[in-house]
Amino acid sequence: MEAIKLEEVQKYINQFTNQPVYVHLETTNGAYASHFNENAYNVGAYIRNAQLTYKQGKIVEHEGSYRVGLKHDIGWIYAEGLTDFEFTDSQQLLLAGHDREGRLMVALEISPEPFSY
Amino acid sequence: MNFEDHNHVVVIYPHPDDESFGAAGTISKFREAGVPVTYLCGTLGEMGRNMGSPFFANRETLPEIRKQELQDACKVLDMNLEMLGYRDKTIEFEPRNEMAERFKKYIEELEATLVITFYPGYAVHPDHNAMGAAAFEAVRRIDSEKRPALWATAFSNDRDEKLGKPNVVIDLIDSFDKKLDAIKAHRSQAEGMLSQLLANSEADDEYEAAMERFRYEGFYEVNVDDVQY
Numbered sequence: 001m002e003a004i005k006l007e008e009v010q011k012y013i014n015q016f017t018n019q020p021v022y023v024h025l026e027t028t029n030g031a032y033a034s035h036f037n038e039n040a041y042n043v044g045a046y047i048r049n050a051q052l053t054y055k056q057g058k059i060v061e062h063e064g065s066y067r068v069g070l071k072h073d074i075g076w077i078y079a080e081g082l083t084d085f086e087f088t089d090s091q092q093l094l095l096a097g098h099d100r101e102g103r104l105m106v107a108l109e110i111s112p113e114p115f116s117y
Numbered sequence: 118m119n120f121e122d123h124n125h126v127v128v129i130y131p132h133p134d135d136e137s138f139g140a141a142g143t144i145s146k147f148r149e150a151g152v153p154v155t156y157l158c159g160t161l162g163e164m165g166r167n168m169g170s171p172f173f174a175n176r177e178t179l180p181e182i183r184k185q186e187l188q189d190a191c192k193v194l195d196m197n198l199e200m201l202g203y204r205d206k207t208i209e210f211e212p213r214n215e216m217a218e219r220f221k222k223y224i225e226e227l228e229a230t231l232v233i234t235f236y237p238g239y240a241v242h243p244d245h246n247a248m249g250a251a252a253f254e255a256v257r258r259i260d261s262e263k264r265p266a267l268w269a270t271a272f273s274n275d276r277d278e279k280l281g282k283p284n285v286v287i288d289l290i291d292s293f294d295k296k297l298d299a300i301k302a303h304r305s306q307a308e309g310m311l312s313q314l315l316a317n318s319e320a321d322d323e324y325e326a327a328m329e330r331f332r333y334e335g336f337y338e339v340n341v342d343d344v345q346y
C-alpha cells in the first residue's frame with residue numbers, strides 16, 4: 001500500500017459507481033486493548049462481503065487522513081481515518097488506516113468479485 | 118520432566134504465532150527427545166492488526182503471508198501442521214461440540230499422550246478461550262484410562278490470583294535459539310514487537326531482550342474433570 005492520493009482514489013471510487021460491488025468494512029483497536037490498559041475497551045466490527053450498488057462516492061481529506069462516504073439507495077457506507085491505498089491486479093480498491101506502529105485501525109475495501117477468506 | 122516418556126504431543130491453538138510465543142521451547146524439547154508433535158492451528162490469523170513493521174501486508178494479502186510464516190515456524194520446530202480452516206475472530210461462534218469431536222479424532226488417531234492448549238477464560242483473546250474450551254471438551258470426552266495429559270497456557274491479568282502459579286515451567290536458558298527462530302518466522306507479527314522489546318530493555322541485543330521476556334514457558338496441568346470452562 002502507499003499513502004492515499006486523493007484524485008487517484010476518487011477515480012477508482014467513481015469507477016465502481018452504479019455496479020454491484022462487494023465491500024469489506026472494518027475497525028478495530030485490537031483484542032488486547034483492555035489487557036494492556038484496564039481503562040480501555042476492546043472495540044471492533046467488521047462486515048465482509050456486503051453486496052451493494054452505490055450511486056455516488058467521495059473521498060475527503062482532513063488533517064492528513066481521509067474519510068470516504070458511499071451513498072446507496074437505502075443508506076450509506078462510511079469510514080474515517082484512512083491513510084493508505086492500493087488498487088490490486090484483481091481490480092480491488094483497498095483503503096486502510098494505520099497507527100504509528102503500522103497496525104491496522106480501519107479498512108474499507110471495494111471489489112467487483114467477493115473477497116476470499 | 119522426562120520429555121521422552123510421551124508418545125505424541127498435540128498442540129491446539131487458534132492463530133499462527135500462538136505456538137511460537139506460547140510453546141516453541143517446549144515443542145523443541147519434545148522434538149529433541151524424539152517425540153512427534155502435531156499443531157492443530159485453527160485459523161490463518163486473517164484479521165490480525167499487525168501488518169509488519171514497517172507494514173508490508175494488507176487485509177487481503179495477510180492470510181497467505183501468515184500461512185507461509187506458520188509453515189516456516191513449523192519447519193523450524195520440526196513439527197507436523199494441520200490447518201483447520203476456521204476464520205480469525207469467529208471461533209467462539211462455532212459449535213463447540215463439533216470442534217471438540219474434530220479435535221478428539223485427531224488426538225485419538227495420533228495416540229497423543231499430551232494436549233497443549235489455552236486455558237479457557239484465562240487466555241484473553243476470544244479465539245484463545247473458545248479454542249481452549251473445545252480442546253478441554255475433546256479431552257473430557259476421551260475415556261479416563263486413555264485420556265492424554267492436558268497442559269494449558271494462561272496469561273490473563275487475573276491468572277495468578279485465580280489459578281496460582283503454573284505448575285509446569287520449562288526453562289529455555291540453554292535452548293532459546295529455536296524459540297527465537299520460531300517467533301521470528303512470524304515476521305509480520307513479531308518484528309515490531311521484538312524491536313520494541315529491545316528498545317524498552319537494558320539488554321544489549323534482540324536475543325537478550327527476547328530471553329528476558331520469553332525465557333520460561335509456563336503451563337497449568339489440568340484434570341479436566343476438576344475445572345469449569
Ligand SMILES: [Zn+2]
Nearest residue numbers: 132135242245
Ligand atoms: Zn493468538
